[in-house]
Amino acid sequence: MRGATTRVVMFGACLGLAAAPAVTVVAAAAARPAIPDGWSPGELATLQSLTLGTLGAPPRDPSNRYASSAAAAAFGRRAFFDTRFSINGKVACATCHLPSSQFQDGRPLGLGVGTTGRRTMTVIASAYTPWLFWDGRADSPWAQALGPLESAVEHGGTRTLYARVIARAYAEDYAQLFGSLPDTATLPASAGPNGTANERAAWAQLPQTTKDSVTRVFVNLGKALAAFERGIEYGPSRFDRYVAGLTDSDGGKRERFSAAERAGARLFIGSGQCVRCHSGALLTDNQFHNVGIGAAEPPDSGRILGIRLADSSEFNCLSRYSDASEADCAELKFAKRGTADLVGAFRTPSLRDVGLRAPYGHHGEFRTLAAVLDHYNRAPRAAVGHSELEPLHLTQTELAQLDAFLRTLTGSVTAGVASAAPGR
Amino acid sequence: MSRQSRIAAVAPRPARLALATGAAAVLASTIAASRAPRTAPLRPNDCTVQETWKKDFVPPETRDYGRIRLTEGGLYRVSIKAPDDAPPTGKIHEWILHIEDTTGVAVDSATICVDGGMPEHGHGLPTTPEMSGPPANGDYRIEGMKFSMSGWWVVKFVIQARAGTDSVRFNLSLR
Numbered sequence: 001m002r003g004a005t006t007r008v009v010m011f012g013a014c015l016g017l018a019a020a021p022a023v024t025v026v027a028a029a030a031a032r033p034a035i036p037d038g039w040s041p042g043e044l045a046t047l048q049s050l051t052l053g054t055l056g057a058p059p060r061d062p063s064n065r066y067a068s069s070a071a072a073a074a075f076g077r078r079a080f081f082d083t084r085f086s087i088n089g090k091v092a093c094a095t096c097h098l099p100s101s102q103f104q105d106g107r108p109l110g111l112g113v114g115t116t117g118r119r120t121m122t123v124i125a126s127a128y129t130p131w132l133f134w135d136g137r138a139d140s141p142w143a144q145a146l147g148p149l150e151s152a153v154e155h156g157g158t159r160t161l162y163a164r165v166i167a168r169a170y171a172e173d174y175a176q177l178f179g180s181l182p183d184t185a186t187l188p189a190s191a192g193p194n195g196t197a198n199e200r201a202a203w204a205q206l207p208q209t210t211k212d213s214v215t216r217v218f219v220n221l222g223k224a225l226a227a228f229e230r231g232i233e234y235g236p237s238r239f240d241r242y243v244a245g246l247t248d249s250d251g252g253k254r255e256r257f258s259a260a261e262r263a264g265a266r267l268f269i270g271s272g273q274c275v276r277c278h279s280g281a282l283l284t285d286n287q288f289h290n291v292g293i294g295a296a297e298p299p300d301s302g303r304i305l306g307i308r309l310a311d312s313s314e315f316n317c318l319s320r321y322s323d324a325s326e327a328d329c330a331e332l333k334f335a336k337r338g339t340a341d342l343v344g345a346f347r348t349p350s351l352r353d354v355g356l357r358a359p360y361g362h363h364g365e366f367r368t369l370a371a372v373l374d375h376y377n378r379a380p381r382a383a384v385g386h387s388e389l390e391p392l393h394l395t396q397t398e399l400a401q402l403d404a405f406l407r408t409l410t411g412s413v414t415a416g417v418a419s420a421a422p423g424r
Numbered sequence: 425m426s427r428q429s430r431i432a433a434v435a436p437r438p439a440r441l442a443l444a445t446g447a448a449a450v451l452a453s454t455i456a457a458s459r460a461p462r463t464a465p466l467r468p469n470d471c472t473v474q475e476t477w478k479k480d481f482v483p484p485e486t487r488d489y490g491r492i493r494l495t496e497g498g499l500y501r502v503s504i505k506a507p508d509d510a511p512p513t514g515k516i517h518e519w520i521l522h523i524e525d526t527t528g529v530a531v532d533s534a535t536i537c538v539d540g541g542m543p544e545h546g547h548g549l550p551t552t553p554e555m556s557g558p559p560a561n562g563d564y565r566i567e568g569m570k571f572s573m574s575g576w577w578v579v580k581f582v583i584q585a586r587a588g589t590d591s592v593r594f595n596l597s598l599r
Contacts, residue, residue, distance in 0.1 A: 045599070049574065276545045276573070280514060285572040287550045330516040334551040334568025341547060388546045 036246055036254070037262055046269045047243045052236050052352075052411075055281035058127035062328040063140045063317050066177070066223045067127075067230055075173050076228030079221060084165045085149060087156035087190065088113060093148070093225065096120045102357050102413065103232060108364025114153030117300070119364040122357065124413055125350060127230040129286045130331040134346045134362040135306025136288060139332050140322070141226035143315040146218065150194040158192030158199050160184070163217045178220045182213035215314075219321045234282070234352040237411035239265075257408065263398070264405025272392060272402055274351075274376075283351035283409065290344040292380050292387030293361045299384050300362070304342040307335050344385030355407040369406055373399045481543045487576070487595045495590035500525060500534075500583055502592045506569070513574055513598055516551065519566040523559075523583060530562025531585050538566055540579035549579075574598045 035044050048054065066072035079085060080093045091112045097103040103122045110116035118134050123141075126132060132144035148154035149162065166174050167184040174181055187210070191202035203211065238255055245254025257265065268274045277285050288303035310332065315321055317329035326333075336342065346362045360366040366375065377399060379389035394402070492503040505520040523531040536555045541548035553568040571577055577596040582589065 049599075276542075276575070279573040285550075286514070287547075287572045289547060330568060331551075334516060334553060334570070336548070336550060336552050339548070 037257070039246060043266070043269060044243075044246060046275065047246070047265065049279070050269075050275070050281060050283060051240045051243045052234060052281050053240065053244070055128070058125075058230055058233075061127065061140055061142075061226070061230075063322040063324040064142050064223045064226055065323040066220075066227050067142075069177070069227055071173075071177055072224045072227035073231055074228075075170065075177060076224035076226065078170070078173075079225055080228055082165075082169070084169065085155060085157060085162055085221075086113065087158075087161065091155050093123075093145070096148075096154070097123050099413075102353050104357060106358065108359050110154065112148070112151070112154035113156035116151070116153050118362050119359070121349065122353075123229045124232050124353070125234055125282055126232075127226075128282060129284075129347070131286065131288075131306075131310075131347060133306065135302050135309070136347055137306040137309035138313065138315070139310050139317050139329075140315075141229055142219070142222040143313060145225040145229070146222040146315055149218075149221070150192060152196070158190045158195045158203070159214045159218045160187040160191040160203075161189065162221060163187060163214050164189070166217060166221065174217075174220070177224070178217075181217060182210065187214065216321070219315065222315070231414075233414050234350075235412035235414050237352065237409050239405075239408040240411070242408065258404065260401045260404040261408050264401035264403070265408075267394070267398055267402050268405055272376075272394065272398075274402070277348045278351050284348040286348065288342060288345035288347055290341065290346075290382055290385045290387050291376070291389050292382040293346070293365060293375065294344060294363060294382070294384055295365075296383035301343055301384060302362075303345040303347075304338070304385075307337050307342065310335070311337075340385070341388075342385075344382050344387075351406060351409055353410050353413070355410050369403050370399065373402055482595070484576070487597075489595050489597055491594070493592050493594060494526075495583060495592040497588070497590040498526065499587045499590040500531060500585070500592070501528075502581065502583065504579075504594055511569065511571060511596060511598060513571045516568060516570045518556075519553075519569050521564045521566050521581060523562050523564065523585070525587060531583075531587075532559045532562060534559070534564070534583050534585035536564055536566070536584075537582050538569075538579065540577055542573075542575060542577055544576060571596070571598055 035041070039047065061067040080097075083090050083092045083095070085092060096105045096110045096112060097120065098105060103124050104120045105111065108119060110118070110120040121132075121134065126141050126144070130139060132138040132141060133147070138144040138147060149157060150159075163182070164184045164187060167181050171181060188199075188202040188206075191199050191206065193200060193203050193211075195203070206214075238257075241255035242257050248254050268278075277287070277289055279285050288306075290302070294300050294302075310316055313319065317324050317332045318326065322329075354360075355369065358367060358369070360369070360372045366372045373394075376389060377392045377394050379387060379391045381387060491505070492501065494501055501524045503522045505522070507517050511517065511519075521536065523534055525531055538553040538555070539548060549570065550572045551568045551570040553566050553570075556565045556567040569579075575598060577598060578593050579596065580591060580593045582591045
């Protein structure tokens with residue numbers, strides 16, 4: 001490698017990519033006053049890259065032609081809170097994704113009709129990630145929304161049950177948005193391809209055209225739910241205001257950080273190495289990492305299985321129910337598959353509002369942020385696959401500083417459709 | 425066999441990749457082998473270098489960020505072109521890889537596989553990029569490139585053409 005490097009230098013053709021930012025930084029430093037709290041220009045740039053102001057609007061979702069429809073979002077909002085979309089009439093999306101609790105439930109494992117196998121993820125800012133669920137087995141918010149509806153331990157319902165609920169309670173709104181409903185009067189009360197043995201048998205007896213039309217209703221329900229969720233976003237936090245104040249000429253009004261919070265921020269982007277995966281305005285790289293969290297029994301293989309499930313999903317980007325062209329499905333087409341680093345790897349969660357979202361980990365393994373930080377500091381071996389972590393050797397004081405910093409990431413939650421409260 | 429079908433036959437398809445149990449041994453031998461020209465056909469794992477990131481660490485002061493490099497065995501001169509000169513983060517995009525022989529003649533008969541990652545973080549690319557379509561005047565489209573974050577990335581290409589198989593790595597400093 002060294003030899004090759006020398007030869008290339010002799011060609012005199014190197015563009016010197018690393019040198020360009022350095023020149024910019026030096027020029028900027030000469031022209032500006034010192035940055036408050038002793039931040040270097042490079043550190044400031046990293047801090048700014050984590051602020052909400054850099055986020056922008058959610059990327060378009062070509063797989064859902066209703067993603068930006070206000071009418072679909074209003075439909076989805078009603079459905080989100082409607083417990084009729086469950087086998088026992090008691091479970092809605094909002095049962096586990098509580099608007100008053102960061103759109104999650106605060107439990108180690110979700111509790112719907114039964115108990116789920118993993119921690120409930122928040123739906124805030126879900127429009128920004130190409131992969132949904134801890135293992136990324138859904139590649140769009142609408143495909144994600146359909147999963148729990150057919151899960152035996154979440155909503156526990158079926159496609160014909162949901163079509164009948166829509167025909168009964170949403171027929172007019174549905175028709176205006178999606179066109180006419182199929183005849184639901186003759187459908188079995190509860191039948192679907194992922195239900196109980198009886199429900200699957202009832203589904204199997206339906207004509208293919210009926211299966212298709214009922215599944216289309218089910219898909220449209222998911223797309224409306226996704227349109228509602230698309231408007232649920234994080235609001236600015238103390239951290240965002242603090243970083244904005246670092247370049248604000250009116251220093252007297254800027255947000256202040258305590259010494260511990262400043263030290264924690266420095267650790268976060270420095271020796272704590274948190275920013276390696278918790279990067280960008282949402283403090284997540286939206287990728288999958290094995291960080292040694294998860295017990296050996298029952299083993300949870302994470303992304304290595306998640307991408308297989310996404311590939312075989314009847315609702316993925318390339319499916320007949322997707323509105324995307326093949327060219328729009330690059331994330332699915334080029335997703336990494338079958339490599340050892342995907343074993344026991346899970347999606348990096350956003351750290352926005354993290355102080356309000358205990359417990360932590362994909363099984364809710366950690367009750368406190370301090371316990372999470374202790375895990376990262378020790379970097380134990382993974383029970384499944386191989387952890388990317390190495391011990392950080394931070395002191396208890398430094399861990400407390402990181403804890404203090406993480407709590408500055410708390411802000412308000414905004415919902416795009418009037419409010420996230422239930423309504424009709 | 426036409427040039428295009430030869431490319432299609434050899435280029436790895438992500439869906440065909442099997443779980444790389446025992447990857448370390450395969451990868452170690454892959455890296456060792458890639459330092460010398462070879463003639464054996466490229467295999468899907470030929471580009472996978474995830475388990476060797478720590479060995480690949482290069483101190484910041486000695487990293488070469490040049491966009492034109494000689495392959496490690498000296499067989500080809502390779503240059504990369506990303507959109508807007510600076511590859512984006514968090515977004516799938518494509519690169520153009522240009523391959524010449526050491527006399528400056530464009531190489532249009534190559535098969536290529538791609539891998540990369542962050543040596544300091546121990547993780548690879550979030551995607552499995554692929555060579556796409558037939559080359560033109562030594563230019564090869566590489567689709568599915570994605571970098572999940574800013575920082576130091578290494579992208580490795582294994583190139584197999586008439587002169588033999590050789591590899592080249594590019595350093596990137598993404599902001």
